[in-house]
């Protein structure tokens with residue numbers, strides 16, 4: 216069977232591959248969106264957090280012999296701690312200023328962080344092995360799928376859905392949403408709002424780092440890896456509707472898939488397909504699909 | 508004289524370069540209901556926000572049960588038993604009644620239990636799963652008070668609780684405040700509605716253009732409401 220002259224099998228496998236990219240888009244745009252919601256800051260350094268997640272995974276293995284599974288926890292924790300320091304020392308002072316300052320600061324942070332890693336490791340990609348348990352391929356009916364990529368897809372869905380539940384369905388999430396709306400009032404309830412902001416920044420950054428760990432075995436680990444993906448992620452966040460949790464999750468998966476499909480029908484356009492969608496969505500809705 | 512639970516002296520508050528409150532001094536003793544009356548724009552809300560350290564920049568002294576609070580962050584001030592019901596009620600539209608109710612964490616012993624909440628606020632339980640946006644003004648006001656009582660507050664800053672409500676509802680709110688007073692709570696009530704404030708107030712301050720113009724006790728106002736009313740009507 217063919218669809219527009221493309222065999223169904225090929226189409227489905229591109230959809231699957233697109234969903235893998237989409238897994239990264241979804242997790243990264245989710246973190247970006249949470250940080251934007253709580254801190255009202257467009258965090259340019261988000262890609263650097265992702266890169267550090269992958270790099271720490273590689274470093275933990277290379278220098279300390281610590282494997283993939285512990286790194287899955289350790290790398291996001293390390294990045295979370297770095298994020299706490301960044302928020303407390305730098306970002307905190309910008310909340311009362313115009314957006315542009317946050318943008319400039321985090322952009323500067325990218326240059327510094329990426330510069331440090333480049334200084335030590337240059338830009339060549341570091342290989343990272345797929346963990347033993349996830350090597351090989353799995354038959355998913357219409358194709359053989361690398362097992363590791365299936366794991367990435369599954370892990371991403373669980374993490375995204377879990378985060379959504381946490382924010383939309385728990386008391387902690389209700390407090391967070393209330394603090395976004397009325398930080399002053401929520402503080403009078405005895406809640407330490409500044410600490411909540413710090414932890415939100417750390418959580419969003421740790422999410423990016425977790426994507427970095429997941430990426431380490433399939434994308435080359437190098438200091439520039441965050442910059443290439445973050446531009447796409449910004450587009451996803453804009454399309455999903457700035458600040459919409461569900462918009463950024465679904466947007467990530469859908470746009471990854473769309474990108475995969477473009478590869479089949481018009482490979483030349485695959486890299487710009489998401490930006491074309493962004494322009495159309497912005498022209499039509501002005502605020503993204505799930506935006507207010 | 509009994510202990511001063513709220514003790515404000517020489518408070519000055521600023522929004523940017525605007526000097527809003529000028530040398531405000533007032534106090535409320537344990538179990539007292541003290542009303543701060545004044546026209547729109549007089550600085551009443553600014554005063555309540557200043558007490559909690561949210562919004563205006565402040566100079567002067569604010570003591571809560573003897574603790575100087577001008578250098579404390581709001582979440583620490585809350586732990587002294589202070590709570591604030593904002594003029595616009597502060598009910599979160601996206602959260603249900605239950606979620607709004609449990610938003611403030613229980614800070615101290617002695618908060619209202621579920622039974623007491625049900626008994627004092629009979630309507631809220633029926634609306635438990637309703638979104639905050641669907642509540643009437645009166646229900647919002649009730650919820651705004653209920654949630655801080657649940658958390659254990661016993662020093663209440665109420666910003667125009669009667670504003671925009673129908674007379675029957677205002678009566679209910681008045682009865683509620685009377686009951687809170689009977690429980691020994693200390694209440695700083697901001698109002699423009701004298702007939703509401705008269706029901707439960709022990710003392711009155713009148714504020715105008717950020718300056719305390721006068722002070723009356725309960726008997727003076729009951730005797731001749733005109734002494735206060737002339738500050739309120741235009």
Ligand SMILES: Nc1ncnc2c1ncn2[C@@H]1O[C@H](COP(=O)(O)OP(=O)(O)O)[C@@H](O)[C@H]1O
Nearest residue numbers: 522525527545546547548549550551552553554
């Ligand atoms: N956020 C703000 N920035 C600047 N000025 C303000 C702000 N809030 C209130 N004001 C000014 O402070 C004065 C007192 O306001 P407010 O305390 O709200 O009065 P009231 O509650 O008595 O009606 C008014 O002149 C008002 O315009």
Ligand SMILES: [Mg+2]
Nearest residue numbers: 551552553594
């Ligand atoms: Mg006011």
